[in-house]
Amino acid sequence: MATKRKITTADKKPAPRPDLIGGHTLSMYVNNEPGVLMRICQVFARRAYNIDSLVVSQGRDPRFSRLTLGISGDPAGLSQIIMQCTKLIDVIHCFEHMPQDAVVRELAMIKVMVKGGEKRTEVLQIVEHFGGKTVDLTESSIIVRIEGASDKVDAAMRLLVTYDIVETVRTGKVVMARGEGIT
Amino acid sequence: MATKTKTTKKRKPKEQLDGAQAMIKTLADLGVEYVFGYSGGAALPIFDALETVKSDIKFVLTRHEQGACHMADGYARATGKPAVVLVTSGPGAGNTITGIMTAQMDSIPMIIITGQQVTWMLGKDAFQEADIFGITIPVVKHNYLVRETNDLPRITREAFHIATTGRPGPVLIDVPKDISQSPFTGDMNAEIDLPGYNPEASYEIDDQDIEDAALIINAAKRPLILAGHGAMISGAEMELMELATRLNCPVTSTLLGKGVFPETHELALGMLGMHGTAYANKAVCECDLIINIGSRFDDRIIGKAEEFGKNAKIVHFDIDPSEMNKMITPDVQVIGDAKAALKKLLKKVDSLETTSWLEKLDGYKKKFPLSYAKQGGLRMQKVLDEFYELTNGEAIVTTDVGQHQMWAAQFYKNSESFKWISSGGAGTMGFGFPAAIGAQFACPDETVIAVCGDGGFQMTLCEIATACIHKLPVKILVLNNHYLGMVRQWQEMFFDNRESGVDLEGNPDFVKLAEAYGCKGINIKRPADVRKKLQEALAYNDGPVLINAECVKTDLVFPMIPAGAALEDMLTERPKHKMAKPIGST
Incomplete structure (x- = not known):
């Protein structure tokens, strides 16, 4: 099993570049048991x-x-x-991942109300540009799906915000270390 | 009707255990000597198993669940071995929280077994149902809610393993009633399975870290060893002594580290920190190297973190990686067991020339000795000093929290590990007396003194009954000033002497109270009587004895470093001017 990692003085330096959702990306490998998430959340909440x-x-x-x-x-x-x-006994390992050393992806679904063909065409163009997909289409609404790095999702959202967005759902990012790195 | 006796069968076929019996068998296999607890509905099957399973486990019925925890705590601090706390669900479990927190803060191994409602009632607000698993997450090293009867032996073993290895701590096992009373059909010797827990790694000390530490140590001119509880837990007394004498290096200890290095040794500086000795704190300010062995740099010892040891390099030995850089950023960190690390370090360090440094500290010892006024009534210090003399410093001393605790730490010098039992991190009033009971169970032939204030003692005094029933010769010393003295001290110093919520008017006659339980009681009112009365108490061994010492009401503990202030801002006497309110810490 992976040994617990020792902190070095390098760890104390602030992370190089915070990406666009929040500052830092952590991955954890933990026991799959009830209550584990509670233990982890308390560590964060206690320290604000x-x-x-x-x-x-x-x-x-x-x-x-x-x-x-x-x-x-x-x-x-x-x-x-x-x-x-x-x-924590239930945590096998916990790492912070820097953007350059890891692949970070997330998926967003955005529901836009579109009255009229012109607006719909514009929205579809934006979605196409970001490699997104239309996953639901009605006379008055579109649900589009955008996936990719968080900054790409953010960029799509910035363009779509001028339209009548009624709901957005983001999965939150998932991360995997590049090369032989351990996630 | 004549056949009735014939049809009476045994309830279960032979060898058929239920979950509770499997659990108690496992506890017996693990060498558990004592279970302290309080019964109740949800724990009935486990209490029954204590009767039906043959073992050497002794059960002690306390008078409150908090008392049970502190007894198990005192037992563990006196022996290094864990004891078990067994209580019922809901309020029973809830009453253990303070005791569990106390153990967690001071790294004390403890197993807490709580009864629980049946599994299908969980989350339905059933009678005496409380989510003790969720409630205790922040105050345990680990906890379990058992959902399979056959898991009980494995979980019990895991709990022991976790509680007693690495940095020790309390582990709670919540056992629903249906789980404990269902038939056990599993493997009694099921292997523990803890992929996220690897305490063996703490015995592998990084060579480079030792090299780095040795480099700094060998270059030091004014070194100081700070010995903490971790050194004691790892059993590093010999290595610590070897290191100190080889380096000619003075040693200060934390409150919980008292005794790991003999305080009577010429290199010993006593305790440091808020109410530590002036010379220990001076040493921290003026040293050029602090070798911290197993202390977590508690806020009570470092004061203002930025100012702590600002002229010194810092080498931090700790088994817990999360203690590194938490309060103080060391120059070199050595992660692992203190004994293992010191063994390695001793191969790399040479003798140091520290004569002038030691002379300087001797000067401070002469200039700022621990002292107290001999006139003006009976002082707590006097009683403690006499107790120290009469017991040759060999007694096991437990304390509550407050002025009496600090004076006991100052005046009762410890020469051995595991003889000073005090709630440090949590600062739990009411700890001392039940902890003394636990320690006396653990060490029946030792003199055990519970040093209490009149405030703390009243929080757990119901355990006089427990001490009486078992005829434990605990010496209960109530240093009675009719005040919450330490809080009053702060109000006098920082809040214009406005007393708020500190006057313990309504205290009982403690001697009569003791006698009501069948416990011997002794009053001390005059300084001249102290020695004689303490001798009388020490000579009585047929059961507990309570000594009520009526002390000066408004004495102050010095030296004192106001919370959050730098160690240099130490006060050695009552300040003549008004003090600013401390803001750096509580």
């Missing part, structure tokens, strides 16, 4: 860190789960948070 996004799913080995967390808060305290999470 907000969890901006959270994705939990069963790992390839069903005894474990994968978590990806988008976190904002004081970067100086983040290495402490990582150590506190690592200390």
Whole structure:
């Protein structure tokens, strides 16, 4: 099993570039049991860190789960948070991933009300530009799906915001370390 | 009707265990000596198993669940071994929280078993149902809600493993009643399965870290060793002594580290921090190297973090990686077991020339000795000083929290590990007396003194009954000033002497109260009587004895570093001017 990681002075430096949703991306590999998420959330809440996004799913080995967390808060305290999470018996490992070392993706669904063909065409053009898909189409509405890096999703949202968006749902980012790195 | 006796069968076939019996068998296998607890509906099957399973486990019925936790805590601090707390669900479990938190803050191994409603009632607000799993997450090292009867032996083993290895701590097991009373059909020897927990790694000390530490240490001119509880837990007394004497390096200890290095040794500086000795704090300010062995740089010892040891390099030995950079950023961090790390370090460090440094500290020792006024009534310090003399410093001393605790720490010098039992991190009033009961169970032949204030003692005094029933010769010293003295001290110093919520008017006659339980009681009112009365208490061993010492009401503890202030801002006497309210910490 992966050994728990020791912090170094390098960890105390603020992360290089916060991406657009929250500042930091953490991945955790944890026991797949009730209550584990509660333990983890308490570590963050106690130290006034907000969890901006959270994705939990069963790992390839069903005894474990994968978590990806988008976190904002004081970067100086983040290495402490990582150590506190690592200390939990149910946490196998916890890493922070820098954008250059990891693939980060998320998916958004956006429901736009479109009255009239002109607006609909404009929305479809934007969606096409971002490689999105129309997943639901009615006389008055479109649901589009955009996926990719968080900044791409953000960019699409910025363009679509001029239209009549009624709902958006984002999965939150999932992360995987590049190359031989461990997620 | 004559056949009636024939049809009476055993309830279960032979060898058929239920979950509770499997659990108690496992506890017995693990060498558990004592279970402290309080019964109740949801825990009935487990209490029954204590009777039906043959084992050497002794059960102690306390008078409150908090008392049970502190007893298990005192037992663990006196022996290094965990004891078990067994209580029922809901309020029973809820009453353990303070005790669990106390153990967690001070890294004390403890197993808490709570009864629980049946599984199909969980989440339905059933009678005495409380989500104790959720409630206790922040105050345990780990906890379980058991959902399969056959998991009980494995979970019990895991709980022990987690509680006693690495940095120790309390582990709670919540057992629903249907789980404990269902037949057990599993493997009693099921292996523990903890992929996220690897305490063995703490014995592998990084060579480079040791090299880095040795480099700094060998270059030091004014070194200081700060010995904490971690050094004691790992059993590093010999290595610590070797290091201190080889380096000619003075040693200060934390409140919980008292005794890991003999306080009577010429290199010992006593406790540091808020109410530590002046010379220990001076040493921190003036040293050029702090070797922290197993202390977590608690806010009570560092004061203002930015100012702490600002002229010094800092080497931090700790088994818990999350303690690194938490309060203080060290120059070198060595993660792992203190004993293992010191063994490695000792191969790399040489003798240091520290004569002038030690002379300087001796000067401080002479200039700022621990002292107290000999006139003006009976002082707590005097009683503690006499107790120290009469017991040759060999007693196990437990304390509550407050002025008496700090004076006990100052005046009762410890020469051995596991003889100073005090709630440090949590600062739990009401801890001392039940902890003394636990320690006396653990060490029946030792003198155990519970040093209490009149405030803290009244929080758990119902345990006099427990001490009496078991004829435990605990010496209960109530240092009675009819005040919450430490809070009053702060109000006097920082709040214009406005007293608010500190006057314990209505205190009982403690001697009569003790006698009502069948406990011996002794009053001390005059300084001249102290020695004689304490001798009388020490000579009585047929059961507990309560000594009520009527002390000066408005004494103050010095030295004192106001919370959040730098160690340099230490006060050694009552300030003549009004003090600013401390804002850096509580």
